[in-house]
Amino acid sequence: MRFLFIADPLESFKPKKDSTLAMMVAAQKAGHEIYYAWSESLVSNDAIVTAQVVKISVDKSATTWFTKHHESRESLCNFDAVLMRQDPPFSSEYLANTLLLSQAARLGAKVFNAPNALRDHSEKIAILEFPELIAPTTITRDLALIREFHQLHQDIIIKPLDGMGGMGVFRVGMDGVNLGSIVETLGNNGTRALMVQKYIPEIKDGDNRILIIDGEPIPYLLARIPQDGDIRGNLAAGGKGVARPLNDNEISIAKKIGGKLASRGLFLIGIDMIGSYLTEINVTSPTCFVEIFDQTGYDVASTFIGALEKRILES
Structure with missing residues (x-):
């Protein structure tokens, strides 16, 4: 099979822990051809969506972990699977890429994750579909409402809706120090919505990433434990x-x-849980494949490729 990975520049990968690279290694080991396209190379000519693709081979042990073989512009429909692994944030350019991928899917391209599903599931807001699993949460631009939430819950977390890797996450305790300043800064003076949640003390035991492949959870999670007094486990x-x-x-x-x-x-997908609470549903480019494999021996990437092969053959 021919697999096309749409991702950020290969040079930006961190070979020792990159989950997309782990997928590539597993696919190559299973005998598949690996192709790469930079996310910014997607083009629509009339109705046909193409990308500038390069066939590669990968070797994590080599000084340069990838080797380019030949490059061409191809229709996305020429591949058995197109894997969308562009990293967040979900910007206007990311949105444009999902719309192009939707057009490719209409013509028969098999895109994972489905581009319409990427658009419909904000990684933070998606948890609202499961209210019985989440801590007290509000999403608003209104400082007054955030102050009310703080008065009710005393100890809260404030974060932007488009952050990643713990970027822009603040804790405000009982004294409320800097609440207004934090909200004004993160919310750009009321022009951007923020997520506000009751602080979950179990964060000290880890922000738990659970990977789910085609509806089935991987049997091991990765607890990301905050260090040195930080509130973030990322x-x-x-x-x-x-x-x-x-x-x-x-x-x-x-x-x-x-x-x-x-x-x-x-x-x-990768769901994040603190204690018994669901805090995020990651759909763009879930990670932690390598960390789980290194510590448990469970080959998440090979499991992923096996499930992908099954889905392709059944479709």
């Missing part, structure tokens, strides 16, 4: 990743969410 913010098996409650929640979202075209 690995990009210095959190420590510790893999452990899912408990029964986590399995039940993952199956409930995974089954529903897989039916909408979200083949790979």
Whole structure:
């Protein structure tokens, strides 16, 4: 099979821990041809959506982990699977790419995750579909409403809707110090909506990433544990990743969410949980494949490629 990975520049990958590279390695090991396209190379000529693609081979142990073989412009319909792995944030350019991918899908391209599902599921707002699983939450631009929420819950988290890797996450305690300044800065003086949640003390035990492939949870999660007094467990913010098996409650929640979202075209998702609370549903380019493999030996990437092969053959 021919797999096309649409992603950020290859030179920006971090080979030791990149989940997209892990997918490429697993696909190559399974005998598939690997192609790469920079996310900005998508073009529509009349109705046909093409990309500037390069066939590559990969070797994580080499000084330069990828080798380019030949380059051409091809229709996305020429590939057995198109894997959209462009990193967030979900900008206007990301939106434009999903619209082009939707056109390609109408012509027969098999895109994972489905571009319409990417548009419909904001990684932070998507949790509102499961209100029984979330901590007290409000989304607003209104400072007065945020002050009311703070008075009710005393200890809160404020974050932008388009952040990633823990960017722009603030905790405001009982004294409310800097609440107004934080909201004005993050919300650009009331022009951007913010997510405000009750602080969950279990964050000290980790912000738990659970990967779900075609509706089925991977049996190990990665607890991302805050370090050095930080409130953020995100690995990009210095959190420590510790893999452990899912408990029964986590399995039940993952199956409930995974089954529903897989039916909408979200083949790979990563849900984040703090304690028993759902905090985020990652759909753009979920990570943590490598950390789980390194600590448990469970090959998430090979599991992903196997499930992808099955889905392609059944479609």
